Amino acid sequence: MSALRLAAPAKVNFGLRVVGRRDDGYHELESVFLPLDLADELEIEVDSNGPRSVDLTLEGASDDVPAGGDNLATRAALGFLAAAGLDHRVRLRLRKNVPSAAGLGGGSSDAATVLRGLDSLLPGAVGPLLLHDLAVGLGADVPFFLDPRPALVTGIGERLEPLSGPCASLILVLANPGQPLSTGQVFAAFDALTPTRRPAPTLRPLLSSLRTAPADSRALCVLLENDLESVARRLCPAIGRLRSALLEWGARAVGMSGSGATVFGVFGSEAEARQAAGRFEAPVWSRVARTQESR
Numbered sequence: 629m630s631a632l633r634l635a636a637p638a639k640v641n642f643g644l645r646v647v648g649r650r651d652d653g654y655h656e657l658e659s660v661f662l663p664l665d666l667a668d669e670l671e672i673e674v675d676s677n678g679p680r681s682v683d684l685t686l687e688g689a690s691d692d693v694p695a696g697g698d699n700l701a702t703r704a705a706l707g708f709l710a711a712a713g714l715d716h717r718v719r720l721r722l723r724k725n726v727p728s729a730a731g732l733g734g735g736s737s738d739a740a741t742v743l744r745g746l747d748s749l750l751p752g753a754v755g756p757l758l759l760h761d762l763a764v765g766l767g768a769d770v771p772f773f774l775d776p777r778p779a780l781v782t783g784i785g786e787r788l789e790p791l792s793g794p795c796a797s798l799i800l801v802l803a804n805p806g807q808p809l810s811t812g813q814v815f816a817a818f819d820a821l822t823p824t825r826r827p828a829p830t831l832r833p834l835l836s837s838l839r840t841a842p843a844d845s846r847a848l849c850v851l852l853e854n855d856l857e858s859v860a861r862r863l864c865p866a867i868g869r870l871r872s873a874l875l876e877w878g879a880r881a882v883g884m885s886g887s888g889a890t891v892f893g894v895f896g897s898e899a900e901a902r903q904a905a906g907r908f909e910a911p912v913w914s915r916v917a918r919t920q921e922s923r
C-alpha cells in the first residue's frame with residue numbers, strides 16, 4: 629500500500645476573451661491562468677490487492693458537489709486505472725476549501741491532482757501523453773492543473789504557454805456571492821446574446837501589465853476584462869455589487885474569474901487586502917489569496 633498527500637490549487641483568470649466557437653460546442657478562449665495558494669486537500673492511497681475500485685471520502689463540500697462516481701476526482705482515478713489496465717483499489721480523501729461552480733477551477737484541479745498523484749505513486753503506468761489525454765477528456769481546464777504555473781491558455785484550454793519573464797506574486801481578495809453559477813449556463817447565455825462573434829483582440833500585448841501590477845492599474849484593468857462578465861452579471865447580479873465593493877475598499881483593479889461568479893480585487897498590500905476581505909458578510913465567501921509568481 630502506498631499513499632500521498634497533495635494540494636489541489638485553485639486558479640484565477642486574469643482576463644478572458646472568447647475568440648471562437650467549435651462545431652462540437654466548445655468555445656475557443658484566450659486567458660491568463662494564475663494558480664493560487666488557496667487549495668483543496670487530497671489524500672490518495674493505492675492498494676494493489678484490488679478489486680479495481682475508487683472510494684471517495686468528501687469533506688467540507690457544498691451540496692452541488694457529487695459524493696460518488698460523478699465526482700471529478702473519482703472519475704480521474706477510474707480513468708487512470710482503466711488506462712493503465714490495473715485492478716488496484718484507490719482510496720481518496722478530499723477536503724474542499726475551494727468553492728465549487730465558482731470559476732476557480734476547483735473540480736478540474738481535483739481531477740488533475742488525482743492524475744498526477746497516481747502517476748507518481750504508479751510511475752510509468754501510463755505515459756505523459758496518455759496522462760494529458762486523460763486530463764483533456766475530463767475537462768477543458770484539467771490539463772492546466774497537471775503542472776500548475778502562470779500560463780497563457782488558448783484553444784479550449786488545452787494549449788498552455790508558461791508566462792515568460794518574471795512576474796511577482798500578487799495579493800488578491802476573492803469574493804464569491806455564495807451561490808453556484810453553472811459554466812454551461814453562462815456560455816449558453818453568452819451565445820444567445822452574442823450571436824455574431826467579433827474578432828477579439830489578443831491578450832499577448834497586455835501581458836506586460838502583469839509585471840507592472842499593481843502599480844500600473846490602468847493597464848491591468850484592460851487585461852482583466854472578461855467577455856463572460858456581462859452575461860454572468862445578468863444571471864447573478866451580486867457580481868456587480870461585489871465588484872463595486874472591492875473597488876471602494878481599495879482594490880487597484882477588479883476582475884471576474886472564469887465564468888464567475890467569483891470576483892477578485894488586486895491589492896497593494898496584505899494589510900489592505902485583509903481589511904477589505906473582512907468587510908464582506910455571509911452569504912458572501914471571501915479570502916485573501918496570493919497568485920503564484922513566475923520566474
Ligand code: ATP
Nearest residue numbers: 699700728729730731732733734735736738769886
Ligand atoms: P471552471 O473554472 O473549471 O469552469 P468551476 O470552478 O466553475 O470550474 P468546479 O468547482 O470545477 O467549477 O465545479 C463545477 C461543477 O462540477 C460542480 O457544481 C459539481 O457539480 C461538479 N463537480 C464534480 N466534481 C467536483 C469536485 N471534485 N469539486 C467541485 N465540483 C465538482
